[in-house]
Structure formats: C-alpha cells, structure tokens
Amino acid sequence: MNHPPSKPARRPTNASPSPVTFPSDLIVEVLSLLDVKSVMRMRCVSKFCNSLYTDHIFVKLHFNRSLQEPHLALVTTDYDTFRIVPYSVSNLLENPPITLADDPCYVIDNYFYPLDLVHQVIGSCNGLICLLSYSDIDSFFWLSFWNPSTRAMSKQLGFNFGLLNDPTSFKFSFGYDNSTNSYKVVMLKFHSDKLMIVEAKVFSVADNVWREIQNFPAVPFQMIEFRHQVNNGVYLNGTLNWLAIFDFKVTYVEVVISLDLGTETYKQIHLPPSFDEKPYVDPTISVLMNYLCFSYHFQDTHFVIWKMVEFGVEESWTQFLKISYERLHIHPYSMGPLVPFYLSKNGETLILANILQDQMILYNLRDNRAVRTRITNKISWFSVKSYVKSMASIC
C-alpha cells in the first residue's frame, strides 16, 4: 500500500495550483475512512474517485473500517405508499417520541402501477436490503436490492413469471456467499399436498439465474405457521439458518437447518438440550451480537434466549437470558411470538418485537425494565431489518 511519493503520481493539473499531487493509494486510504455520504459526494471529484463506488476492494475496505453503527430499516405502509426509513439504533435506544419524516427519498413504491403489486423485505446483508416484489394476480415476481445509505436501488433482478401462483407457499431469504463474493437469495417452495417436499432454488446475483439445489431436508417452521414470517432464514457469516421440523410425521424434532451459501449444502444443528417440550408459542431464531440465538416461551412465565457461542457446535449452546413476562408487561396468552431483534453493543438493552402488538419493546438488562418505543407511524415491525451503513451496491 505504501509507495514513496516519488512514484509517478496522478497527472499534474493546470486547474489546481497545489504543488503536491497525492498518490492515488493515499487518496484511497483517506476516502476509505469517510462516512458513506461524504464518499458519495467525493465521487464528483474525479473519474477515479467515482470509480471507487463500484470497486469491490474499496467497498470492503470502507466497510471494515467504518464504525458499523447499527441501523434499522423501518418499513411503513401508509395509505398507498411503501417506505423504508433508516433509523439509527442508538437514537432508538434513547427512545424519544418519533414521527418519521415524510421524505420522498425513502419511498420505494407509490402503488400507482400495477395496483396488485406487493413488496416485502426479505433480509439485509452488508448494508443492502433485499426486496421481493410480486403480483399474485399476474403471477410474477422479481427481486431488487436497496442500499438505504447510498440510496441506490438495483434494477429488477431474478424476474420470474408463472412460478408464484400462491405467494404463501414461497419463502425467500437473503445472504452473502463469502467464497464467491456474491449475494444470494434462496427460495423455498412448499407444496400443500406434499408436505415433506420442500424445493429450494438459489438466485446468485453474480450469474443472474435461478438454480435448483438439493431439496430442503426438513419442513421450515414458517411453512407450517404462515404468520410466522420472522423465520425467513437468518443470515450469519456465509450461512442462512432456518428453524425447521425434522421428521415431521413421526418424531417431530425441532432443529436448525443451516445452508452454507458457498457449498450450497445443508447441515442440521440440534437445539439446546433443555428445550424438550413443545411450547405454546413458537420458538424463533435470530442473530444477536453475531451469535445465532434461539428463543422460546418457557412454562408460560418466561422468555428464554440461548446463544450458540461457537457456530455449528451444539455443545456451545448457552442460556444467556431469561426474562419474566411480568417484567415485560405482557400476558403470555395474549401474544404471538416474541422476537429479539438487536442487543446493544454494551449488552445493556435488548430490542424485541411482539407479533400481536404494533410496538417494539426496549428491555434494559441492568434494571430489568421494559419500555415501549414511541414511534407514531405504523411500522411493520416484522419486516424491520437491522443493518450497518455501507457502500455496497448491486448495479
């Protein structure tokens, strides 16, 4: 990276009287330390600076050096407008009363045409949000990728016609394959008449095609419980993970099925040993502080979260939270699944959402106090994804 400045630098210029011309590698060093908005503005400096925007090495360097402050992509659907509004987690933790600004730059669609088009947030990865848009009347769908930090929306990708006759029988998940540096979307197809057969297809952004892979080796939870949108497959370090039921008809064992996005092979991970009863409310999996977490409803009195300290090693499941419903001010019978979304860096505050309530819960682990967020907009909390700012783009 470091060369003596005597190396041929960029062409000298008449327009700039500066006697010193910077080697381009030093310019890259400095730009990689700027926030996303500033890097975007600096694209106007020269063609070289503009080219960094699509330079994968620069995008990675910038991402690794960024503060990686967590944000939430809040999904709101008011009247006829589908919006995704970025919101910083640190701001949310302060819990001020919030009404999200009606900024047109966050409008994804106004539903002018076609009228039956539906958008769904599939997932987030490396600062990119993956969206599914479909029409169940005309039976087509496509994917698009939005970066809320650069405000760049990809073109429509993975367009498919005829496949999506019943949108409830499809589940999509989004992740990144580190081995080929490609974003991938996995589609699971469920047949209502053949419960045990779950077909899987992978869309790789790099080659822009849908490919069939080996059938999913179990029945994903979300296929049985349709409202259970939260288990759309959680992404963690090059893998997508679903809570699923193995041996559906006979022993009904709940497991985690993990798909390695590089090898496109599945692996089965058993749940914590003490989880042996079928709870009243469905369990969920999530990623908190880069750990795969498994949470469930315990004896109608507590909400329990386990984390897998070493990914893939079943012996490393560790119970790390047990919160009484009393503390959360919720009655266990009046709620759907509770989903942990985010654990603050200092481990102090857990953000949870409840499927039947339109609010997020901020739970302080130090003083065991729960408060509700004070956002006045109607948010689809189950479509909310956390992300960190990045320059990532899919053109």
Added chain:
Amino acid sequence: MAEEVSSQMNSLSISETNPSSSATISLVSGDDIVFKVEPTIAKEMETVQSFIDETDGKITTIPLPNISSHDLPYVIEYCEKSIAGKITKEFEAEFVKKLNNEEVKELFLAANYLNIKKLLDFLSQVIADRIANKSVEYVRRYFGIENDFTPEEEAKLREELAWTFTGVDPDDEDEN
C-alpha cells in the same frame, strides 16, 4: 508557529554536539538541514532503516530530499513518543492541533515516504476528519486532483448525488 519550529531545531542542534553521537544517524532534509537521531528513531522509519541495513550500517547519513526541515522535527517527535510508548489520544490531539491542513498533508506525505505505518494511519484519519464536510472543489485542490469529467458528466453526477451536498462547509481559503 515559526518560533516553535526553530526552538525544536535548536534543541536538536544541541544533540549534535553530544559526544556519544558516533552511533547516531544523520537525516538530511531536502533543504540540507542535518538532524541527528538515535538509531531507535531510524528503526521507526522503515525507509531509513532499510537504507541502513542495505549498507550494513556503514552509511549513517541519509538524504531525505522529499522531506523539508519544517516537517522532519514533527516526524522525529512522533517517533520518539512512539518508542517511549507514549502515543495517547491526548498527545495526538495536541500534536495536530498546531498543524493546518496543508501542514498535515505534507506530514502525511512524509510519513508515506518514510513508511511509518502508525503515523500514516493516524494522519489518514486526521485528514479524513478534516475533509469530511469539505466541498468537492476543496478536495480537488487539496489532493491536487484534476477534474477529468466533462461538464455534462459532472452536472449529471451532481444532480444524482444532490442529497450528499447538504451540510457541506463553505470553502475557507485562509485554511490553506
């Protein structure tokens, strides 16, 4: 500013008369000022150290044509602190407080030339912080980058990125 530098140079010229100076390294700035430093300081400067190693330590006078006598004392000061393990946030803040943007830039290039990783990383961050809210024109001047867009290309890009132009500091020529 000028007084500070000259006082530093005085203190350095005193060390020249130190009798135990046989092992010291002489760094010669681009404007022919000699700075005598301990070999441990030279070790911090990879470019200097590799020059010494190549000549088996026989040559102890090293010309640094790309570095001025204005910048070299700062580099030496930073290296001294680094060896002493006294690089703290407070020291760094104080170190750059007295430097304007042009001086930081020259020191950055000096750190790059001498290959002092720690100083280079630190100054990259200082420059990034100082230009983050600057205009496109300022950054072009600062880095000496030619605008190679056609007016049409630039206008189109600026329109597309109009949202990034909010909160930009007005250019202040005095800073140069």
